[in-house]
Amino acid sequence: MSLIEKGLSRILDAKIFLVAGEEVRNVFKTMKFKFLLFVMSLPILIHLLAPSEMGDSVGGIPGFFQRLAGDTILNYWTAWAAQILVVFLAADMIAGEEEKDTLKILLTKPVRKSDILLGKILGFLIYIGFITTFVLTSFSLVLIWQEGGDYDDYWEISLKYLVPGEFVVLIGLFTVASLSIMLSAGMKRSLYAGLTGLLLVFGHSIFGPILFGAESITTFEFTLAYQLGVLLEQFYVLAPNKNLYEGDPLTAFTILTSLNFIFLSIALFLFYRREVT
Amino acid sequence: MRLLLFNILFIFIILNSVCINDSHSTVGLSDVEIQKNNNGDTFFFEGIPYPLLLSPSNSTTFPFNLKKGVPYAVLLGGEYISNLHDLDLRIFDENLTQIESVDSSKGKMTQIPSFVPEYNGTYYFVIDFNPNGDGIAICSLLIATLLENTSKSFYLGANGNSSSYFCYAINVKSHPKEKMKISLSVEQNLAAEIRLYPFTLVNDQKKFIPTDSNRGGSFQYSKATKKGETLSCSIELDQRNNDPVFDEWILVTTHLLYGEGEATLNISYEEIPEDWERWAIHGVVFILSLVIFLVFAIFGEKYIR
Numbered sequence: 306m307s308l309i310e311k312g313l314s315r316i317l318d319a320k321i322f323l324v325a326g327e328e329v330r331n332v333f334k335t336m337k338f339k340f341l342l343f344v345m346s347l348p349i350l351i352h353l354l355a356p357s358e359m360g361d362s363v364g365g366i367p368g369f370f371q372r373l374a375g376d377t378i379l380n381y382w383t384a385w386a387a388q389i390l391v392v393f394l395a396a397d398m399i400a401g402e403e404e405k406d407t408l409k410i411l412l413t414k415p416v417r418k419s420d421i422l423l424g425k426i427l428g429f430l431i432y433i434g435f436i437t438t439f440v441l442t443s444f445s446l447v448l449i450w451q452e453g454g455d456y457d458d459y460w461e462i463s464l465k466y467l468v469p470g471e472f473v474v475l476i477g478l479f480t481v482a483s484l485s486i487m488l489s490a491g492m493k494r495s496l497y498a499g500l501t502g503l504l505l506v507f508g509h510s511i512f513g514p515i516l517f518g519a520e521s522i523t524t525f526e527f528t529l530a531y532q533l534g535v536l537l538e539q540f541y542v543l544a545p546n547k548n549l550y551e552g553d554p555l556t557a558f559t560i561l562t563s564l565n566f567i568f569l570s571i572a573l574f575l576f577y578r579r580e581v582t
Numbered sequence: 583m584r585l586l587l588f589n590i591l592f593i594f595i596i597l598n599s600v601c602i603n604d605s606h607s608t609v610g611l612s613d614v615e616i617q618k619n620n621n622g623d624t625f626f627f628e629g630i631p632y633p634l635l636l637s638p639s640n641s642t643t644f645p646f647n648l649k650k651g652v653p654y655a656v657l658l659g660g661e662y663i664s665n666l667h668d669l670d671l672r673i674f675d676e677n678l679t680q681i682e683s684v685d686s687s688k689g690k691m692t693q694i695p696s697f698v699p700e701y702n703g704t705y706y707f708v709i710d711f712n713p714n715g716d717g718i719a720i721c722s723l724l725i726a727t728l729l730e731n732t733s734k735s736f737y738l739g740a741n742g743n744s745s746s747y748f749c750y751a752i753n754v755k756s757h758p759k760e761k762m763k764i765s766l767s768v769e770q771n772l773a774a775e776i777r778l779y780p781f782t783l784v785n786d787q788k789k790f791i792p793t794d795s796n797r798g799g800s801f802q803y804s805k806a807t808k809k810g811e812t813l814s815c816s817i818e819l820d821q822r823n824n825d826p827v828f829d830e831w832i833l834v835t836t837h838l839l840y841g842e843g844e845a846t847l848n849i850s851y852e853e854i855p856e857d858w859e860r861w862a863i864h865g866v867v868f869i870l871s872l873v874i875f876l877v878f879a880i881f882g883e884k885y886i887r
Contacts, residue, residue, distance in 0.1 A: 312880050419879050551816060559864040563871035570871075573878040577886040 320416050324424025329431050337397070338432065341390045345440045348377050353447050366458040367466065370448055371541040374441065374470055379534050382440065383477035388506055391433070391478045395485035396499035398425050399576060400492050409581050422490065422576050426569065429482060430475070437474045441467055469540035477533045480561050481506055483568035491575040532557040636669070636711040637718045644707045644723050648699040655726045655751035656694040657833075658684075658709060668715030671723075673697065674706040685712075726751035726833060732849050738774055739842030750834045750849070757819040760851040764817070766836060770810035772843035777804045778817065779833040806839060818854060 332338045352373075381387070399422070402408035411421055445462045448454070485502035492498040506529075514525035525531060534543070534550030535557045543549050636642060648654060658671045671694070673682040684694060699705060707723050727750055752762065768774050807813045817832070836847060 417883055419883050423879060548815075553860075555860060555864050559868050563867050566871035566875040570875045570878040573875075573882055574886060577883050 319423075320420045321424040321427055324416065324421055325427035325431065328425045328428025332394070332428065332432050337390065337394050341387070341394065342436055342439070344386055344390060345382060345436050346443070348381055349440060349443045349447055352444070352451065357451055366449060366452050366454040367461045368542065369452065370445060370462050371466060372543060373448065374444060374466070375537055375541040375543045377444070378470055378474055378477075378537060379530060382437075382474050383533055384530065385507070387478060388481050389503060391482050392485045392502040392506065393495075393499040395429065395482035396489045396495045396502055398422075398429070398486055399489045399572075399579075400495040400498050401489070403493065403581065404495060412581055418576055419573060422486075422573060426483075426486065429486075430479065433478055433482070434471070434475060437471045437478075438467075441470050441474070466541065469537070473533055473537045473540075476536070476558075476561055476565075477529060480529055480565055483565045483572070487568045487572040487575065490572040490579065526552060529561075532561060536561075636709065638668075638711050638715050639713045641708055641710045644709075645704050646707060646725050647703065648705050648725070650699050650702045652727065653696045653698050656697050656707065656723065657726070657751070658693065658723055668712035670710045670712055672708045672710065674708065675701075676704050676706075678706070733846065734848075735844055735846040736836075737843070738768075738772060738836065738838045738845050739840075750847075752819075752832045752834065752849075754819045754832060757851055759854050759856075760819050761854050762817045762819055762832075763814060763848075763850050763852060764834060765812060765814040765848045766807055767812040767846045767848075768807050768810060769841075769843035769845070772841040772845060773807050773809050773811075773839040774845050775804055775806040775837045775839055776813070776815065776847075777835045777837055779835065809841060816852075819851075 358373075399408070402411065412418070442463075445459075445467060449458050449462070481502070484505060485498060488498040488501050489495060492501070510528050510530070513527055517525065517527065531550060532552065535552035536554050537543065538548060538550050539554040656671070656673070658669055671682075671684045672680055673694075675681050682694060682697065707725070709723060732750075764776055766774060766776050805813055805815045819832075834847075834849070836845060
């Protein structure tokens with residue numbers, strides 16, 4: 306059997322979706338997930354209760370949505386509050402199973418280790434994708450209702466701006482999560498993996514600009530937040546007449562996705578070598 | 583083994599960071615002597631006279647002191663210029679002999695992309711409102727030095743008004759695959775703004791507004807300094823993508839925000855790599871990391887113990 310045939314049969318035999326389904330079912334019941342959903346929904350509640358802010362905004366309701374949702378994506382939905390929760394959710398993925406002694410049971414089942422990890426990652430993507438879609442769609446509906454928009458505004462926002470916004474939130478949160486998954490695969494305790502993940506994520510954001518002599522944290526290019534801004538500005542007009550985040554979106558996308566692949570490869574390597582006693 | 587893996591990861595992150603900061607060949611800057619812009623005469627030189635109201639059959643004259651052999655962009659424009667207006671431009675030398683004339687049709691913007699004086703001295707720029715036109719135009723003239731790579735220092739704010747422009751014109755088509763990098767440094771007691779105005783003859787709607795910012799502006803890009811700050815911005819002049827914003831000319835103006843002092847403007851160009859080069863480099867990085875991941879996912883379990 307050739308290497309390609311072996312690979313194909315390996316993919317067809319995979320029980321990733323089984324594990325992913327189980328992971329999604331389990332996570333939906335946890336307090337961490339409900340808390341994350343609540344935290345992510347807070348901007349919707351705030352805009353629901355706050356008075357209209359649009360005024361004579363450039364670009365009408367879609368333009369206002371781009372600026373408001375863009376600001377919320379970069380400063381809230383992918384910022385520290387969401388990052389902390391995502392780091393701890395992802396840190397629980399492998400190390401948490403071992404703490405609860407359920408990893409042993411999982412490994413006795415006729416499922417490969419790679420399927421377990423990849424299934425859990427897929428499950429994670431599904432429920433983060435669900436949260437992202439829910440909050441961005443609700444946010445747009447609240448905004449349209451509050452500012453008195455019509456069906457044209459709704460279709461324009463839905464077709465042009467929702468998917469790019471979801472994509473940026475997803476890639477931002479998944480980058481933080483893949484780092485945390487890698488640590489979770491290599492550490493015994495989920496708390497240690499979560500704290501190390503936080504230290505790396507926030508340490509880079511805070512000490513990176515100092516080490517590289519940047520003028521301020523917000524203008525430092527080599528941070529996740531800045532590169533997400535570069536990506537988002539490709540789809541959204543964040544400020545009229547100027548670019549807030551100068552950079553190459555193709556480079557930002559390549560770096561973020563390749564970083565994710567490398568983190569997950571290391572996670573797989575550490576998980577294969579993990580001995581469960 | 584874990585230490586080795588983290589080292590590899592660290593090197594990968596560093597390489598990626600270098601990739602983000604991918605530097606291209608920077609063209610050297612030419613030195614230009616410091617020019618203080620602290621009196622009325624030099625303010626209007628390389629600048630914009632206050633706009634005047636013109637109606638059909640009226641004309642107005644702006645004298646300018648120009649330097650021999652220096653290429654200037656001469657642009658006629660104004661606020662609320664519509665298709666009703668028919669504005670023509672004529673240039674006279676100091677003997678009042680007409681040396682250049684542009685008769686544009688109704689509503690078209692008038693410009694002389696490159697005017698090179700033959701002597702040091704005064705030239706008279708006459709704006710004629712053609713009798714074929716209609717309405718009242720608020721129009722003015724802009725004389726800008728055509729810029730290539732430059733570094734220039736000048737004084738802003740001495741006149742106590744907000745219209746302290748320094749204007750430069752850049753022909754985008756002369757830099758078809760380049761990125762223009764602009765940086766502005768200001769002294770501790772000065773804050774200023776860079777503004778980029780696009781205009782073109784192709785689209786009649788694009789016009790510059792040679793007045794102060796209080797009248798509103800049609801600039802497409804602006805970035806402001808704080809006191810004593812250096813800011814930089816870059817604009818791609820890549821005509822391969824038919825950029826709809828900066829498609830023929832860019833006016834770079836420095837605009838006083840508050841204070842008074844010396845500002846230094848640097849303009850340089852970097853080559854933009856070909857599209858296929860960018861896609862190839864990024865594609866290789868992406869595919870390489872994807873292959874590593876797939877190999878680990880599909881075959882890793884069998885070989886890693």
